[in-house]
Amino acid sequence: MTEHVVIVGGGVGGSVLANDLADRLAPELEDGDVRVTLLNDSPEHVYKPVWLYVPFGQSEVDDGRRPLADLIDSRIEIRIDRVTDIDTDAKTLGCRDSDRPIEYDHLVLATGVTLAPEVVPGLEEGGHNYYSEAGAEALREELLSFTEGHLVLSVVGSPHMCPVAPLEFTFMADDWLRERGLREDVEITYTYPVGRVHGTPPIAEWARPVLDDRDINVETFFNAESVDPEAKTMTSMEGTELDYDLLVSIPPHRGIDVIEEAGLGEKGWVDVDNHTLEAETAEDVYALGDTADTGAPKSGSVAHYQVSTVGQRLTSRIRGRPPTATYDGKTLCFIETGMDEATFVAFDYENAPSPPPPSEKIHWSKLAYNESYWLTARGLL
Amino acid sequence: MTVIETDIDADATVDARGSSCPGPLMDLIGKIRDLETGDVVVLLSDGEESLTDVPEWAEESGNRVLEIVEGDEHNEIYVEKS
Numbered sequence: 001m002t003e004h005v006v007i008v009g010g011g012v013g014g015s016v017l018a019n020d021l022a023d024r025l026a027p028e029l030e031d032g033d034v035r036v037t038l039l040n041d042s043p044e045h046v047y048k049p050v051w052l053y054v055p056f057g058q059s060e061v062d063d064g065r066r067p068l069a070d071l072i073d074s075r076i077e078i079r080i081d082r083v084t085d086i087d088t089d090a091k092t093l094g095c096r097d098s099d100r101p102i103e104y105d106h107l108v109l110a111t112g113v114t115l116a117p118e119v120v121p122g123l124e125e126g127g128h129n130y131y132s133e134a135g136a137e138a139l140r141e142e143l144l145s146f147t148e149g150h151l152v153l154s155v156v157g158s159p160h161m162c163p164v165a166p167l168e169f170t171f172m173a174d175d176w177l178r179e180r181g182l183r184e185d186v187e188i189t190y191t192y193p194v195g196r197v198h199g200t201p202p203i204a205e206w207a208r209p210v211l212d213d214r215d216i217n218v219e220t221f222f223n224a225e226s227v228d229p230e231a232k233t234m235t236s237m238e239g240t241e242l243d244y245d246l247l248v249s250i251p252p253h254r255g256i257d258v259i260e261e262a263g264l265g266e267k268g269w270v271d272v273d274n275h276t277l278e279a280e281t282a283e284d285v286y287a288l289g290d291t292a293d294t295g296a297p298k299s300g301s302v303a304h305y306q307v308s309t310v311g312q313r314l315t316s317r318i319r320g321r322p323p324t325a326t327y328d329g330k331t332l333c334f335i336e337t338g339m340d341e342a343t344f345v346a347f348d349y350e351n352a353p354s355p356p357p358p359s360e361k362i363h364w365s366k367l368a369y370n371e372s373y374w375l376t377a378r379g380l381l
Numbered sequence: 382m383t384v385i386e387t388d389i390d391a392d393a394t395v396d397a398r399g400s401s402c403p404g405p406l407m408d409l410i411g412k413i414r415d416l417e418t419g420d421v422v423v424l425l426s427d428g429e430e431s432l433t434d435v436p437e438w439a440e441e442s443g444n445r446v447l448e449i450v451e452g453d454e455h456n457e458i459y460v461e462k463s
Contacts, residue, residue, distance in 0.1 A: 119414075158407045193410065195437050199403035201430075221441040223410050237410070238442040274399065295401035 003034050003318055006093065006102060008083050009110035010040030010068050012047070012377070013289030013303035017108060019379030020311040022073035025318065029075045034318060037102070038072060039093070041082040045071055046133075047373055049300060052165055052336070054136035055143045056176055061133040071377045083111075086262035088282035106314055109259065109270055109279075109287040113161055113298065117251040120156055126229030127154075127249040130169065131161060142246055143173075148185035149245030154234065155192050156224045157252030158199060161290060163297045164345070166190070166250050167198065167207050168336040174214050175338035188215075189242065191222035202352045203345060210337065224249070253298070255291055269293035274349070275326040277310055284317075286310050296329050296349075304376060305330045334366035342366050387450050389459045391423035392416065398455050402430040406438055409460065413444065416462045421447065427455040435460065 005021065007014045018038045028034035050064030068078050079102075085094040086109075092101035115131060117124040128142055129135040153170045170190045177183040190197065190211060196204035197211060197218060211218055223237040227247065235241045255268020264279055265271040270287035271280040274294045279285035287293075288310050289303030296302045305327065312325035329349030335358075336342045342363035345353035356362075375381035395412045397405035405426040412422050424435060432449065435458050439446045447459040 158403060194403040194406055194434060195441070199407075201402070221438055223442075225414075237414070238438075293400075295399065295404060 002032055003028075003105045004103060005034065005036045005106045005108070005314060005318075006104040007036070007038045007108045007110060008040075008093070009112055009289075009291070010038055010042070010045050010072075010078075011110060011112045011289065011303070012300045013112075013291070013307060014038060014040070014108070014110035015045050015068065015071055015377050016304055016379060017110065017288065017307045017310060018076045019071075019073050019377075020307050021314065022075045023379060024311055024315045026075070028318065035077065036075070037077045037079055038068070039079045039081060039083065039095075039102070040068060041080065041096075043068055043078075043080050045377060047300075047370075047377070048131075048161065049370060049373075051130050051133065051136040052162075052168060052172075055130050055139040055169075056172060056339070057140060057144070061137060064133075066374060066377070071374070073379070083256075083258055086258055086264070088262060088264070088279075088285055091284070105284065106317070107285045108310060108314075109264070109285065109291050110289050110303070111256045111259065111268075112290045113253040113255060114268070115251045116157070116254045117249075119252040120224050120227060122227030122229055122234075123156065123224065123249060123251060126227035126232070126234070127247040127251075129249055129251055130165075131251060139248060146186070146246050147182055150187045150189065150243060151246045151248070152189045152191065152234070152242055152244040153248045154190075154222065154224055154242075155250045157250060158193055159298050160250045160253045161298045162333070163199060163299070164203065164333050164335045166192075167203075169248065170216060171210070171214070171337045172339055174216060175340070179339065187217065189217040189219060189244075191219040191224075191236075191242070193221070193223045195220050200345075200347075200353065202354060206355045253290075259291070265293055274329070276313060276323070277306055277327055278313070286314070294327070294329070296327075297331050297333070299331060299333055301332045302330075334362065334369070336363065336366065387448055387457070387459070389421060389423070389447055391459060392420040393422040394425065395422060396425045397431075398425050398427045400426070400428065402428055403434065404428075405431045406434045409435065409458075410438070413460070413462050418462055421459055421461050424458045424460065425455050426458065431458060432456060 053059035128139040198204040290298040313323035316323035341358040347353040
């Protein structure tokens with residue numbers, strides 16, 4: 001009997017895993033003992049880290065798009081459809097464009113995040129963001145014509161994709177405005193929902209003096225409750241009101257509803273064992289990347305590192321061996337500290353990050369990685 | 382296994398055990414958004430930071446920490462929405 005592996009989601013985690021399995025399971029695929037299907041609701045793969053550079057005119061959203069068919073090994077079946085329900089008892093998936101359910105033996109959920117700005121009244125109308133293609137392009141138009149006033153970067157939702165990106169945007173905006181001779185006419189404020197400037201204490205301890213040195217105002221314990229697009233004000237649950245001329249927010253995130261409806265976890269995040277990435281409430285279901293509720297950041301590097309764990313465990317099960325691979329929380333994030341310098345953090349479940357001094361070399365390393373990412377997606381790097 | 386006893390009846394529970402910082406506090410704040418004034422929510426957290434993060438946030442936001450019950454495996458923090 002042919003075993004069927006279905007991967008839902010063609011982002012970083014799903015695409016890299018598909019290519020990883022094409023390699024690991026090559027004999028079984030060739031003999032017809034295993035099929036692997038990658039199910040995605042679009043024929044294109046999107047690399048989201050490109051969006052950070054779009055508002056500053058340094059990238060185009062198309063730089064982050066490639067057809068899945070160009071990236072995914074030909075031994076993987078690509079199916080374009082959207083999952084509408086998951087039945088983990090019957091081991092079937094319902095799909096929008098098909099009357100017949102897809103049967104699976106092993107399911108990997110890599111469905112990623114969706115933005116939920118509607119959680120905060122007025123946020124969608126009053127704020128910009130760079131966490132979507134349309135948002136990044138609209139913000140670019142605003143930022144290019146923004147020469148004076150109050151720029152507010154507000155982290156509204158957490159967890160969110162790329163936890164250091166709000167700091168990066170703030171540092172880049174500061175540097176970009178200085179280079180253009182506009183910084184004295186633009187006040188910048190950074191807000192964060194907990195009592196420090198980043199959720200991870202060592203990153204917060206590193207970033208706070210950098211923000212202070214650059215005369216960037218900081219509001220901690222700021223959880224946006226509402227935005228008034230007409231008055232251009234935002235109010236927090238803690239009772240603080242901020243005036244803004246340009247609001248850039250990190251909107252609340254959530255996973256897809258189908259996951260909660262299937263009883264796999266709340267808010268669209270799958271409850272998994274943090275080390276095996278296997279679902280807590282269903283057999284033969286895995287989650288990786290942003291979808292997996294591991295406590296690790298929602299970051300492309302996490303999805304990339306988790307692929308080898310899921311790939312090895314799946315392969316072991318298919319071959320009737322006990323799976324032994326585990327994920328240790330490994331994360332690596334570059335942090336742009338301006339337009340020409342960057343640092344990075346590397347950490348895991350047991351070891352805290354310690355950013356080295358920013359340098360031009362690390363900045364170029366980040367840009368080089370973004371270019372070579374397409375090799376990662378193909379499973380080559 | 383730790384047995385935690387308290388007289389407080391919570392209207393809602395946020396189980397953030399296993400979640401790393403700032404997850405527990407963010408989960409609590411998310412739940413409080415949905416509650417009515419006077420409702421009590423209990424946060425279950427095994428993160429040490431919650432013992433300081435939550436009281437600091439409650440003071441800042443005007444909500445009230447009613448009780449913190451420390452256990453061997455996790456802590457329970459009872460917060461009343463003001």
